[in-house]
Amino acid sequence: MPEAKHPTVDEVLAGALYTIENQLLPNLEDTWARAAASQLMGTLEYARALIAGDESVDAQTAEVEAALAELLGAHPELDALVAGASSETPGFAALDKASRLLSYAVTHETAAAAAIRAELRPLITRQAEANLNETMTMLKRFGGTPRNAQR
Amino acid sequence: MLNVEVARPQIAAYLSAKLPSDDGVEVGPLQRITIGHSRGMFRVDATYRYRGEKKERSFALRVEQAGMFGTNSLDEIRTMRALRATRFPVANIRWVEFDASVLGTPFFVMDWVEGSSGPPDDAALRDYVQKLHELHQLDWRKAEVPFARVPVVPLDAVHQQVDRWMEVHHWGRVLPEPLLEEAATWLKHNAPEDLGLGIVHGDPGPLNFIHKAGVVQAFTDWEFSHVGDPNEDWLFLGAMRGRGLMEPAAWRAFIAEVTGHVIDQGEWDYWDVFNQFKGACANTSALRIFITGANPAPNMAAIGTALKLSMVQRLSTIIGQSYVR
Numbered sequence: 001m002p003e004a005k006h007p008t009v010d011e012v013l014a015g016a017l018y019t020i021e022n023q024l025l026p027n028l029e030d031t032w033a034r035a036a037a038s039q040l041m042g043t044l045e046y047a048r049a050l051i052a053g054d055e056s057v058d059a060q061t062a063e064v065e066a067a068l069a070e071l072l073g074a075h076p077e078l079d080a081l082v083a084g085a086s087s088e089t090p091g092f093a094a095l096d097k098a099s100r101l102l103s104y105a106v107t108h109e110t111a112a113a114a115a116i117r118a119e120l121r122p123l124i125t126r127q128a129e130a131n132l133n134e135t136m137t138m139l140k141r142f143g144g145t146p147r148n149a150q151r
Numbered sequence: 152m153l154n155v156e157v158a159r160p161q162i163a164a165y166l167s168a169k170l171p172s173d174d175g176v177e178v179g180p181l182q183r184i185t186i187g188h189s190r191g192m193f194r195v196d197a198t199y200r201y202r203g204e205k206k207e208r209s210f211a212l213r214v215e216q217a218g219m220f221g222t223n224s225l226d227e228i229r230t231m232r233a234l235r236a237t238r239f240p241v242a243n244i245r246w247v248e249f250d251a252s253v254l255g256t257p258f259f260v261m262d263w264v265e266g267s268s269g270p271p272d273d274a275a276l277r278d279y280v281q282k283l284h285e286l287h288q289l290d291w292r293k294a295e296v297p298f299a300r301v302p303v304v305p306l307d308a309v310h311q312q313v314d315r316w317m318e319v320h321h322w323g324r325v326l327p328e329p330l331l332e333e334a335a336t337w338l339k340h341n342a343p344e345d346l347g348l349g350i351v352h353g354d355p356g357p358l359n360f361i362h363k364a365g366v367v368q369a370f371t372d373w374e375f376s377h378v379g380d381p382n383e384d385w386l387f388l389g390a391m392r393g394r395g396l397m398e399p400a401a402w403r404a405f406i407a408e409v410t411g412h413v414i415d416q417g418e419w420d421y422w423d424v425f426n427q428f429k430g431a432c433a434n435t436s437a438l439r440i441f442i443t444g445a446n447p448a449p450n451m452a453a454i455g456t457a458l459k460l461s462m463v464q465r466l467s468t469i470i471g472q473s474y475v476r
Contacts, residue, residue, distance in 0.1 A: 032183040039449035046452075057326065091326055099332035106336040117474055124329045125467055132460035138453035139461065 013048045017041055035143065042141030049134065057091045060127050064094040067123050071101065075112035078104070098124055155181075155191050155214050158254055162195060162212065165253055166260075169246055172199035172206075184211070184268075188437070188450055189220045189374060194263065209263035211242065215256045217445035220433040221319030222374035224249075224257045226299050230376045233296040234350075239286060242369045266363035270396065274365030277409055282367050283388070284410040287349040287381035296350065298378055305346035308379040312425075313338050315377075316432035323435035323455065325442070330467045334428045337470050343380075343418055351379040356392025375429075382414055383429075386422035391430065420469055427466035434459035 007015070020041050028034045072078055081104055082097040098120060105116040163178040170176055176199040184192040191214035198207050215224055228247055235241040242261040249257045271279060291298075300315070302308035313335050320331055352359075353375025361368045389402030397405065399419075407413045414422075438455025440446045 030183070036448060036450070039453055043449040043452050086327075095327035095329055098329040099327045102329045102333035103336040106333060107340050121333075121471070125471070128328075128330055128460060128463055128467065132457060132464055135453075135457035135460060137457075138449070139457035142450070142453050142458070 009051055010048055013044050013051075017044050017048075020044075038141045038143075039138070042138035045137035045141070046135055049137065053134075060130075061091040061094050063123060063127070064098055064120075065090070067120050068094060068097055068101075071112075071115055071120060075115060078112050078116075155193065155212075155254055155256075161254055163197075165246075165248070166195075166197050166210075167199075169260075170197070170199060170206075170208075171201055173201060173203065175199065181212075188454060189216065189222065189372070190214055191216055195260070210245065211261045211263055212258060213261065214254060214258040217256070217440045217443075218322075219436055219440055219446070219451075220374065221315075221322060221436050224259055224374075227374040227376075228259055229297045230373050233294055234286075234289075234373075237289060237294050239289070240282065240367055240369045241373070242371065264361045264369045266361040266368040268358050268361050268371070270357060271360075271362050272365060275362035275367060276396070276405075278365065278367045279360055279362070280388075280406060280409045282370070283352065283355055283384060284381075284412065286352060286370075287347075287384065289350055291350045291378055294350075298376075300377065302348065302378055305348050305380060306342055308348060308377075309342045309346065309425075310339055312377065312379055312383075312429070316429050320432035320435045323437070323439040325438060328431075328435075328463065330463050330470075331428065331431055334424065334466050334470060337473070338421075338425055338428060341421060341473070343421055346380045347382070348378060349381045350376065351381060351383050352376050353384070354387065354392070355384050356388045357396060359392070375433075380422075381412070382418055382422045383425060385412070385414060386419065387426045390419075390423050391426055424466045424469050427462040427469075431459045431462035431466065434462065 020037050025034065025037050028037060068082070072082070078101065081100050085093055085096040085100065087093045101116045101120055102124065105113040105121070159178050159181060162181070163176055166176040166178065176197050179196040179198070182194040182196075184194060191212075193212040193214070195210045195212050196207070197210065198205065200206065213224070224247070228244055231241045231244055235243065242264050245260045245262060247257075247259040248254070251257075300311045302311055317331075317335050320328065352370060352373065354372050355370075359372040360370050385402075385406055389397075389406065390399045393402055403414055403419065434454045436455070437451040438459070441448075441451035441455055
């Protein structure tokens, strides 16, 4: 394992969080400034979580690609729906195809539509929930001020 | 782009060119009005002398923020002026500026409306709901409100708005959002049969109106307004913006009591999905604004990610339930 340079990114972020919470916020009176400081803490907490985990969408893309391959293999009639999907990036292409299939399943009552709702949709929903959880620190800090930073 | 927070000299120079002063206008420290994220809103206190007499006037400055929510000042101004002409409570717009050399972005200046945009008391809330109902009943053709899109039939309005919000989402997104694409199709496919057409404010509720002594002084934040089904507004009020005051079931009863407008459960669920969709699409714009540096403030990051995703989660739950019924 490579030896880290110090201070690390995480140490810098932790220091910034501490400073905002304990030195800046207690001395801010303006409501908008206080909200912005709190929101900044949320983004820094998100950044800490991001650098400690996975910053890419590659794992999610691979999951979607696998689900698409299975669906299209079992229901080749769906091929026409995903033909011409954007190939901007692998992630964009996979989610573009998933979008087309979910939209198809809204308006059709076929075996393929049922399979999309039963197999692809739960995966997309689970990934959206994971993304929400990952970014939730920002929402929690959105309108509030940390209790222990009140005057 | 100029930082409006410190643009006091530019605003003083602008007002000096607009107001009839003897020797220029002085502007006090700008006060950020802490409501809304779509626009920068500031109170501007101006002092000047005219024919030797001291004058003091306050204005509200509303500044665009890099295309936030995919809306623009021109549509908002046109709507506000047309509605004010009908005597609906809307602030008077004094000046409109599209020249980017002034503040770096379009803005307009309104007369300051005295009152509070904070939590309303019962009288103010009743007055607000009644006036929102009056807005929905207003003859928009007669009022000649110059909306950018005018539907031919009620269903057309749903399609127009779904397409409008998908355009905003597509502009802001980094990656496709399958659950929003699904929702767009679902909303068109499942639109209620008994749709109405009226002026929809689009963002109604607490913080977006000014009240004083139990009476609404002005409706604010008109950038989402359009012609559509009034239930869009009622759900936005009862299931989103107004939740800090009452739970959705209580709102539904309150709206029926004050206005006589009854919303059945199917309509309630549909317009809940619609507003979550609208909110998620609009919020996507904040992501682009943040990552391009057009406005790198942390609220943009939160709106463009977590807030958007919380709405996607809500709408996908309701749509998922519709599949098992």
